[in-house]
Amino acid sequence: MLSQLPNRSADGDADRPARRAASAPRPARMLIFFSCMAMLAVAGCRQPRMAPVPAAIEYPRYVSSDTIPPPIVRAWPAMGAMLEISVWDADSARARAAMEAARAAVLRVDSLMSPESAPGEVAAANRRAGTDSATTLSPWTAEVLDSALAIAAASGGAVDVTAAPLAGAWRAGAVPPQQVRDSLAARVGWRMVRFDRVARRVSLPQRGMRLDFGEMARGFAVDRGVAALRAAGIGSAVLDVGGTFRVLGPTPVTPGWTMGLTDPRGPGEVFAAVHIDSGAVATMGDYGQMFEAGGERWSRVLDPRRGVPARGVVSVSVLAPSGMLADALLGAFFVMGPEEGCRWAARYPGVDVVWVRDAGHDEEKEDDDEAMDPDLVVITDALKDRLEILTEEPTDERPTTCSQLLAHAKSSVP
Numbered sequence: 001m002l003s004q005l006p007n008r009s010a011d012g013d014a015d016r017p018a019r020r021a022a023s024a025p026r027p028a029r030m031l032i033f034f035s036c037m038a039m040l041a042v043a044g045c046r047q048p049r050m051a052p053v054p055a056a057i058e059y060p061r062y063v064s065s066d067t068i069p070p071p072i073v074r075a076w077p078a079m080g081a082m083l084e085i086s087v088w089d090a091d092s093a094r095a096r097a098a099m100e101a102a103r104a105a106v107l108r109v110d111s112l113m114s115p116e117s118a119p120g121e122v123a124a125a126n127r128r129a130g131t132d133s134a135t136t137l138s139p140w141t142a143e144v145l146d147s148a149l150a151i152a153a154a155s156g157g158a159v160d161v162t163a164a165p166l167a168g169a170w171r172a173g174a175v176p177p178q179q180v181r182d183s184l185a186a187r188v189g190w191r192m193v194r195f196d197r198v199a200r201r202v203s204l205p206q207r208g209m210r211l212d213f214g215e216m217a218r219g220f221a222v223d224r225g226v227a228a229l230r231a232a233g234i235g236s237a238v239l240d241v242g243g244t245f246r247v248l249g250p251t252p253v254t255p256g257w258t259m260g261l262t263d264p265r266g267p268g269e270v271f272a273a274v275h276i277d278s279g280a281v282a283t284m285g286d287y288g289q290m291f292e293a294g295g296e297r298w299s300r301v302l303d304p305r306r307g308v309p310a311r312g313v314v315s316v317s318v319l320a321p322s323g324m325l326a327d328a329l330l331g332a333f334f335v336m337g338p339e340e341g342c343r344w345a346a347r348y349p350g351v352d353v354v355w356v357r358d359a360g361h362d363e364e365k366e367d368d369d370e371a372m373d374p375d376l377v378v379i380t381d382a383l384k385d386r387l388e389i390l391t392e393e394p395t396d397e398r399p400t401t402c403s404q405l406l407a408h409a410k411s412s413v414p
Protein backbone atom coordinates (compact mmCIF):
# COMPACT_ATOMS: atom_id res chain seq x y z
CA MET A 1 0.00 0.00 0.00
CA LEU A 2 1.15 3.56 -0.62
CA SER A 3 1.03 6.42 1.85
CA GLN A 4 1.70 10.09 1.23
CA LEU A 5 4.88 11.74 2.35
CA PRO A 6 4.62 15.37 3.52
CA ASN A 7 3.94 17.67 0.59
CA ARG A 8 6.64 20.12 -0.39
CA SER A 9 5.20 23.60 -0.74
CA ALA A 10 6.74 26.70 -2.23
CA ASP A 11 7.39 28.18 1.20
CA GLY A 12 8.93 25.00 2.57
CA ASP A 13 6.06 24.12 4.93
CA ALA A 14 6.21 20.37 4.52
CA ASP A 15 3.91 19.29 7.32
CA ARG A 16 0.83 21.52 7.10
CA PRO A 17 -0.91 19.91 4.07
CA ALA A 18 -0.94 16.53 5.77
CA ARG A 19 -1.88 17.72 9.27
CA ARG A 20 -5.60 17.08 9.16
CA ALA A 21 -5.15 13.89 7.16
CA ALA A 22 -2.93 12.59 9.94
CA SER A 23 -5.81 12.77 12.40
CA ALA A 24 -8.03 10.57 10.22
CA PRO A 25 -8.80 6.95 11.02
CA ARG A 26 -6.00 4.72 9.78
CA PRO A 27 -7.73 3.30 6.66
CA ALA A 28 -8.56 6.77 5.36
CA ARG A 29 -5.15 8.19 6.29
CA MET A 30 -3.29 5.53 4.33
CA LEU A 31 -5.37 6.10 1.20
CA ILE A 32 -5.37 9.89 0.96
CA PHE A 33 -3.25 10.64 -2.12
CA PHE A 34 -3.96 14.26 -2.89
CA SER A 35 -5.61 17.28 -1.31
CA CYS A 36 -7.79 19.32 -3.65
CA MET A 37 -6.56 22.90 -3.24
CA ALA A 38 -8.54 26.00 -4.21
CA MET A 39 -7.58 28.61 -6.80
CA LEU A 40 -8.66 31.96 -8.19
CA ALA A 41 -11.69 31.66 -10.46
CA VAL A 42 -13.63 33.84 -12.85
CA ALA A 43 -16.06 34.69 -10.12
CA GLY A 44 -14.44 33.30 -7.00
CA CYS A 45 -11.36 32.56 -4.95
CA ARG A 46 -9.24 29.50 -5.35
CA GLN A 47 -5.55 29.09 -4.55
CA PRO A 48 -3.43 32.27 -4.34
CA ARG A 49 -0.55 32.57 -6.77
CA MET A 50 2.41 30.67 -5.44
CA ALA A 51 5.82 32.06 -4.68
CA PRO A 52 8.58 31.68 -7.33
CA VAL A 53 9.84 28.11 -7.56
CA PRO A 54 12.39 26.33 -9.74
CA ALA A 55 11.37 25.62 -13.32
CA ALA A 56 10.99 21.91 -12.59
CA ILE A 57 10.99 19.83 -9.43
CA GLU A 58 11.33 16.07 -9.35
CA TYR A 59 10.94 13.98 -6.23
CA PRO A 60 9.33 10.77 -4.99
CA ARG A 61 6.28 11.56 -2.85
CA TYR A 62 5.26 8.05 -1.91
CA VAL A 63 6.48 5.15 0.15
CA SER A 64 6.43 2.15 -2.15
CA SER A 65 5.07 -1.27 -1.31
CA ASP A 66 7.25 -4.35 -1.58
CA THR A 67 6.29 -4.86 -5.23
CA ILE A 68 5.17 -1.45 -6.55
CA PRO A 69 7.74 1.32 -7.04
CA PRO A 70 6.86 4.91 -6.15
CA PRO A 71 5.66 7.20 -8.92
CA ILE A 72 7.81 9.69 -10.71
CA VAL A 73 6.54 13.13 -9.70
CA ARG A 74 7.38 16.37 -11.46
CA ALA A 75 6.06 19.87 -10.86
CA TRP A 76 6.31 23.17 -12.70
CA PRO A 77 4.74 26.63 -12.36
CA ALA A 78 1.81 26.85 -14.79
CA MET A 79 -1.33 28.91 -15.23
CA GLY A 80 -0.69 31.00 -12.12
CA ALA A 81 -0.38 27.94 -9.89
CA MET A 82 1.43 24.60 -10.10
CA LEU A 83 1.23 21.76 -12.58
CA GLU A 84 2.07 18.47 -10.90
CA ILE A 85 2.17 15.10 -12.63
CA SER A 86 2.58 11.72 -10.93
CA VAL A 87 3.24 8.74 -13.20
CA TRP A 88 3.60 5.05 -12.38
CA ASP A 89 5.62 3.41 -15.15
CA ALA A 90 8.54 0.97 -15.15
CA ASP A 91 10.15 2.83 -18.07
CA SER A 92 11.39 6.06 -16.48
CA ALA A 93 12.54 7.52 -19.81
CA ARG A 94 9.09 7.02 -21.32
CA ALA A 95 7.48 8.47 -18.20
CA ARG A 96 9.58 11.63 -18.31
CA ALA A 97 9.00 12.11 -22.05
CA ALA A 98 5.25 11.70 -21.50
CA MET A 99 5.31 14.24 -18.66
CA GLU A 100 7.07 16.76 -20.88
CA ALA A 101 4.40 16.22 -23.56
CA ALA A 102 1.68 16.75 -20.97
CA ARG A 103 3.38 19.90 -19.73
CA ALA A 104 3.60 21.23 -23.31
CA ALA A 105 -0.15 20.67 -23.74
CA VAL A 106 -0.93 22.54 -20.51
CA LEU A 107 1.31 25.45 -21.46
CA ARG A 108 -0.32 25.63 -24.89
CA VAL A 109 -3.75 25.96 -23.26
CA ASP A 110 -2.39 28.71 -21.04
CA SER A 111 -0.91 30.54 -24.01
CA LEU A 112 -4.16 30.37 -25.97
CA MET A 113 -6.59 31.19 -23.17
CA SER A 114 -4.85 33.62 -20.84
CA PRO A 115 -7.10 36.69 -20.61
CA GLU A 116 -4.11 39.03 -20.43
CA SER A 117 -1.05 37.55 -22.14
CA ALA A 118 -0.46 39.28 -25.46
CA PRO A 119 -0.07 36.20 -27.71
CA GLY A 120 -3.28 34.61 -26.45
CA GLU A 121 -6.51 34.39 -28.41
CA VAL A 122 -8.68 35.32 -25.41
CA ALA A 123 -6.44 38.30 -24.67
CA ALA A 124 -6.76 39.38 -28.30
CA ALA A 125 -10.55 39.22 -28.10
CA ASN A 126 -10.45 41.30 -24.91
CA ARG A 127 -8.26 43.98 -26.51
CA ARG A 128 -10.74 44.28 -29.39
CA ALA A 129 -13.78 44.65 -27.15
CA GLY A 130 -16.01 47.48 -28.31
CA THR A 131 -14.65 47.43 -31.85
CA ASP A 132 -15.90 45.79 -35.03
CA SER A 133 -13.00 43.35 -35.07
CA ALA A 134 -13.59 39.67 -34.38
CA THR A 135 -10.96 37.19 -33.23
CA THR A 136 -10.52 33.82 -34.88
CA LEU A 137 -10.12 31.05 -32.34
CA SER A 138 -8.30 27.74 -32.47
CA PRO A 139 -10.42 24.59 -32.07
CA TRP A 140 -9.33 24.27 -28.42
CA THR A 141 -10.32 27.81 -27.45
CA ALA A 142 -13.57 27.58 -29.41
CA GLU A 143 -14.45 24.35 -27.60
CA VAL A 144 -14.02 25.95 -24.18
CA LEU A 145 -15.96 29.08 -25.13
CA ASP A 146 -18.78 27.01 -26.60
CA SER A 147 -19.00 24.95 -23.39
CA ALA A 148 -18.85 28.08 -21.22
CA LEU A 149 -21.74 29.70 -23.05
CA ALA A 150 -23.78 26.48 -22.96
CA ILE A 151 -23.38 26.13 -19.19
CA ALA A 152 -24.15 29.82 -18.68
CA ALA A 153 -27.42 29.28 -20.55
CA ALA A 154 -28.25 26.06 -18.71
CA SER A 155 -27.55 27.62 -15.30
CA GLY A 156 -29.47 30.81 -15.98
CA GLY A 157 -26.26 32.82 -15.76
CA ALA A 158 -25.04 31.36 -12.45
CA VAL A 159 -21.65 31.15 -14.15
CA ASP A 160 -20.60 33.78 -16.68
CA VAL A 161 -17.30 34.06 -18.58
CA THR A 162 -17.78 37.83 -18.86
CA ALA A 163 -18.13 38.42 -15.10
CA ALA A 164 -14.48 39.28 -14.39
CA PRO A 165 -14.84 43.11 -14.32
CA LEU A 166 -17.57 42.99 -11.68
CA ALA A 167 -16.03 40.11 -9.73
CA GLY A 168 -12.79 42.04 -9.41
CA ALA A 169 -14.57 44.94 -7.72
CA TRP A 170 -15.62 42.68 -4.84
CA ARG A 171 -12.20 41.21 -4.20
CA ALA A 172 -10.93 44.31 -2.40
CA GLY A 173 -12.63 43.19 0.80
CA ALA A 174 -15.30 45.90 0.82
CA VAL A 175 -18.68 46.49 -0.74
CA PRO A 176 -18.09 48.57 -3.92
CA PRO A 177 -20.27 51.67 -4.33
CA GLN A 178 -23.53 51.08 -6.18
CA GLN A 179 -22.48 53.46 -8.94
CA VAL A 180 -19.35 51.43 -9.56
CA ARG A 181 -21.31 48.18 -9.54
CA ASP A 182 -23.86 49.53 -12.01
CA SER A 183 -21.13 50.74 -14.35
CA LEU A 184 -19.32 47.39 -14.30
CA ALA A 185 -22.54 45.39 -14.60
CA ALA A 186 -23.14 47.00 -17.98
CA ARG A 187 -20.04 45.14 -19.24
CA VAL A 188 -21.19 41.76 -17.94
CA GLY A 189 -23.49 39.35 -19.74
CA TRP A 190 -22.76 36.12 -21.56
CA ARG A 191 -25.64 36.79 -23.98
CA MET A 192 -23.71 39.77 -25.39
CA VAL A 193 -20.87 37.55 -26.60
CA ARG A 194 -20.99 37.21 -30.39
CA PHE A 195 -19.70 33.77 -31.25
CA ASP A 196 -19.80 32.17 -34.69
CA ARG A 197 -19.27 28.48 -33.93
CA VAL A 198 -18.76 27.48 -37.55
CA ALA A 199 -16.16 30.14 -38.32
CA ARG A 200 -14.80 30.02 -34.74
CA ARG A 201 -14.88 33.82 -34.48
CA VAL A 202 -15.77 35.83 -31.39
CA SER A 203 -16.29 39.51 -30.66
CA LEU A 204 -17.32 41.55 -27.62
CA PRO A 205 -19.59 44.53 -28.41
CA GLN A 206 -18.99 46.60 -25.27
CA ARG A 207 -15.75 48.41 -24.56
CA GLY A 208 -14.41 47.11 -21.26
CA MET A 209 -15.97 43.66 -21.67
CA ARG A 210 -13.64 40.80 -20.85
CA LEU A 211 -13.62 37.09 -21.41
CA ASP A 212 -11.99 35.04 -18.67
CA PHE A 213 -12.34 31.25 -18.71
CA GLY A 214 -10.79 31.02 -15.24
CA GLU A 215 -10.89 27.50 -13.88
CA MET A 216 -12.50 26.18 -17.07
CA ALA A 217 -9.22 26.74 -18.88
CA ARG A 218 -7.39 24.88 -16.14
CA GLY A 219 -9.84 22.00 -16.31
CA PHE A 220 -9.40 21.84 -20.07
CA ALA A 221 -5.62 21.94 -19.59
CA VAL A 222 -5.88 18.97 -17.24
CA ASP A 223 -7.81 17.05 -19.89
CA ARG A 224 -5.29 17.88 -22.61
CA GLY A 225 -2.41 16.90 -20.34
CA VAL A 226 -4.01 13.55 -19.51
CA ALA A 227 -4.66 12.97 -23.22
CA ALA A 228 -0.94 13.53 -23.87
CA LEU A 229 0.02 11.03 -21.17
CA ARG A 230 -2.37 8.45 -22.60
CA ALA A 231 -1.05 8.99 -26.14
CA ALA A 232 2.48 8.38 -24.83
CA GLY A 233 1.48 4.98 -23.46
CA ILE A 234 1.12 5.86 -19.78
CA GLY A 235 -1.40 3.65 -18.02
CA SER A 236 -1.54 5.07 -14.49
CA ALA A 237 -1.14 8.73 -13.52
CA VAL A 238 -2.58 11.74 -11.75
CA LEU A 239 -2.34 15.23 -13.24
CA ASP A 240 -3.11 18.35 -11.20
CA VAL A 241 -3.27 21.95 -12.37
CA GLY A 242 -3.75 24.24 -9.41
CA GLY A 243 -6.11 21.94 -7.56
CA THR A 244 -8.05 20.33 -10.41
CA PHE A 245 -7.09 16.67 -10.48
CA ARG A 246 -7.73 14.05 -13.11
CA VAL A 247 -6.74 10.41 -12.79
CA LEU A 248 -5.63 8.16 -15.64
CA GLY A 249 -6.17 4.44 -15.42
CA PRO A 250 -6.29 2.33 -12.26
CA THR A 251 -4.20 2.90 -9.18
CA PRO A 252 -1.12 0.70 -9.06
CA VAL A 253 -1.95 -0.66 -5.59
CA THR A 254 -5.47 -0.09 -4.29
CA PRO A 255 -8.89 -0.49 -5.93
CA GLY A 256 -9.85 3.01 -6.99
CA TRP A 257 -8.37 6.35 -6.09
CA THR A 258 -8.94 8.21 -2.83
CA MET A 259 -8.75 12.01 -2.99
CA GLY A 260 -8.74 14.47 -0.11
CA LEU A 261 -11.07 17.50 -0.14
CA THR A 262 -9.62 20.71 1.26
CA ASP A 263 -11.05 22.01 4.51
CA PRO A 264 -12.37 25.53 3.73
CA ARG A 265 -11.27 26.65 7.20
CA GLY A 266 -7.62 26.06 6.36
CA PRO A 267 -6.05 25.61 2.89
CA GLY A 268 -3.78 22.60 2.86
CA GLU A 269 -5.86 20.60 5.33
CA VAL A 270 -8.43 18.00 4.31
CA PHE A 271 -11.80 17.33 5.90
CA ALA A 272 -13.02 14.41 3.79
CA ALA A 273 -11.84 11.58 1.58
CA VAL A 274 -13.76 10.66 -1.58
CA HIS A 275 -13.29 7.49 -3.61
CA ILE A 276 -13.29 7.59 -7.40
CA ASP A 277 -12.48 5.13 -10.18
CA SER A 278 -11.90 7.68 -12.94
CA GLY A 279 -12.49 11.27 -13.96
CA ALA A 280 -11.68 14.57 -12.27
CA VAL A 281 -12.13 16.35 -8.95
CA ALA A 282 -12.12 20.14 -8.60
CA THR A 283 -12.70 22.36 -5.56
CA MET A 284 -13.59 26.03 -5.10
CA GLY A 285 -13.61 27.63 -1.68
CA ASP A 286 -13.44 30.92 0.12
CA TYR A 287 -10.72 29.69 2.50
CA GLY A 288 -11.08 32.29 5.22
CA GLN A 289 -11.43 35.20 2.79
CA MET A 290 -15.00 36.14 3.68
CA PHE A 291 -15.43 39.69 4.92
CA GLU A 292 -18.02 41.60 6.88
CA ALA A 293 -19.53 44.91 5.85
CA GLY A 294 -22.79 46.61 6.75
CA GLY A 295 -23.47 43.94 9.34
CA GLU A 296 -23.47 41.21 6.70
CA ARG A 297 -21.05 38.40 5.90
CA TRP A 298 -19.85 38.34 2.27
CA SER A 299 -17.93 35.77 0.25
CA ARG A 300 -15.76 36.76 -2.69
CA VAL A 301 -17.44 34.35 -5.09
CA LEU A 302 -19.64 36.45 -7.34
CA ASP A 303 -23.18 35.48 -8.25
CA PRO A 304 -23.35 37.02 -11.75
CA ARG A 305 -27.15 36.83 -11.74
CA ARG A 306 -27.45 39.34 -8.90
CA GLY A 307 -24.14 41.14 -9.21
CA VAL A 308 -23.23 40.44 -5.57
CA PRO A 309 -21.26 37.64 -3.90
CA ALA A 310 -22.87 34.30 -3.24
CA ARG A 311 -23.86 33.54 0.32
CA GLY A 312 -24.36 30.48 2.45
CA VAL A 313 -21.57 28.27 1.05
CA VAL A 314 -17.84 28.27 1.78
CA SER A 315 -16.69 25.38 -0.40
CA VAL A 316 -17.83 23.23 -3.30
CA SER A 317 -16.15 20.17 -4.81
CA VAL A 318 -17.28 18.67 -8.11
CA LEU A 319 -16.53 15.18 -9.39
CA ALA A 320 -17.04 14.81 -13.14
CA PRO A 321 -15.88 12.72 -16.11
CA SER A 322 -13.59 15.52 -17.31
CA GLY A 323 -11.60 18.33 -15.77
CA MET A 324 -13.28 20.97 -17.92
CA LEU A 325 -16.77 19.87 -16.91
CA ALA A 326 -15.82 19.73 -13.22
CA ASP A 327 -14.36 23.23 -13.34
CA ALA A 328 -17.12 24.62 -15.54
CA LEU A 329 -19.75 23.58 -13.00
CA LEU A 330 -17.90 24.73 -9.87
CA GLY A 331 -18.99 28.35 -9.89
CA ALA A 332 -22.59 27.49 -10.73
CA PHE A 333 -22.92 25.02 -7.88
CA PHE A 334 -21.28 27.50 -5.51
CA VAL A 335 -23.67 30.36 -6.21
CA MET A 336 -26.73 28.10 -6.45
CA GLY A 337 -26.08 26.57 -3.06
CA PRO A 338 -27.17 23.07 -2.04
CA GLU A 339 -30.93 23.23 -2.58
CA GLU A 340 -30.95 24.72 -6.08
CA GLY A 341 -27.73 22.91 -6.92
CA CYS A 342 -29.12 19.50 -5.93
CA ARG A 343 -31.95 19.94 -8.39
CA TRP A 344 -29.63 21.15 -11.15
CA ALA A 345 -27.05 18.39 -10.65
CA ALA A 346 -29.56 15.82 -11.88
CA ARG A 347 -29.08 17.23 -15.40
CA TYR A 348 -25.49 15.99 -15.50
CA PRO A 349 -25.06 12.19 -15.36
CA GLY A 350 -21.76 11.20 -13.80
CA VAL A 351 -21.42 14.50 -11.91
CA ASP A 352 -21.39 14.57 -8.11
CA VAL A 353 -21.08 17.52 -5.75
CA VAL A 354 -20.00 18.25 -2.17
CA TRP A 355 -21.12 21.51 -0.58
CA VAL A 356 -19.82 22.89 2.73
CA ARG A 357 -22.24 25.42 4.16
CA ASP A 358 -21.20 28.57 5.95
CA ALA A 359 -21.33 28.15 9.72
CA GLY A 360 -21.86 31.88 10.07
CA HIS A 361 -20.91 33.07 13.53
CA ASP A 362 -21.24 29.65 15.13
CA GLU A 363 -17.81 29.51 16.78
CA GLU A 364 -18.22 25.86 17.71
CA LYS A 365 -18.74 24.84 14.10
CA GLU A 366 -16.06 27.23 12.83
CA ASP A 367 -13.31 25.93 15.14
CA ASP A 368 -10.55 24.87 12.77
CA ASP A 369 -9.02 22.62 15.43
CA GLU A 370 -12.08 20.37 15.29
CA ALA A 371 -13.18 17.95 12.59
CA MET A 372 -15.71 19.17 10.07
CA ASP A 373 -19.28 19.09 11.38
CA PRO A 374 -21.19 16.70 9.07
CA ASP A 375 -24.27 18.91 9.48
CA LEU A 376 -22.54 21.52 7.33
CA VAL A 377 -21.89 19.09 4.46
CA VAL A 378 -24.37 18.29 1.67
CA ILE A 379 -23.62 15.64 -0.96
CA THR A 380 -25.30 14.23 -4.04
CA ASP A 381 -26.81 10.82 -3.33
CA ALA A 382 -24.24 8.79 -5.28
CA LEU A 383 -21.52 9.89 -2.82
CA LYS A 384 -23.31 8.42 0.19
CA ASP A 385 -21.00 5.39 0.32
CA ARG A 386 -17.98 7.01 -1.33
CA LEU A 387 -17.28 9.99 0.91
CA GLU A 388 -15.87 9.83 4.42
CA ILE A 389 -15.67 12.78 6.84
CA LEU A 390 -12.30 12.51 8.56
CA THR A 391 -12.70 12.53 12.33
CA GLU A 392 -10.45 11.58 15.22
CA GLU A 393 -13.19 9.48 16.80
CA PRO A 394 -15.70 7.19 15.06
CA THR A 395 -19.06 8.83 14.49
CA ASP A 396 -22.45 7.81 13.16
CA GLU A 397 -23.14 11.31 11.83
CA ARG A 398 -23.27 11.54 8.06
CA PRO A 399 -23.51 14.42 5.60
CA THR A 400 -26.95 15.38 4.35
CA THR A 401 -27.80 13.88 0.96
CA CYS A 402 -29.61 15.81 -1.74
CA SER A 403 -32.63 13.54 -1.37
CA GLN A 404 -32.84 14.32 2.33
CA LEU A 405 -32.36 18.04 1.77
CA LEU A 406 -35.01 18.28 -0.93
CA ALA A 407 -37.46 16.14 1.03
CA HIS A 408 -37.04 18.43 4.03
CA ALA A 409 -37.45 21.53 1.84
CA LYS A 410 -40.64 20.10 0.35
CA SER A 411 -42.09 19.26 3.77
CA SER A 412 -41.31 22.77 4.99
CA VAL A 413 -43.39 24.44 2.26
CA PRO A 414 -46.76 25.53 3.73
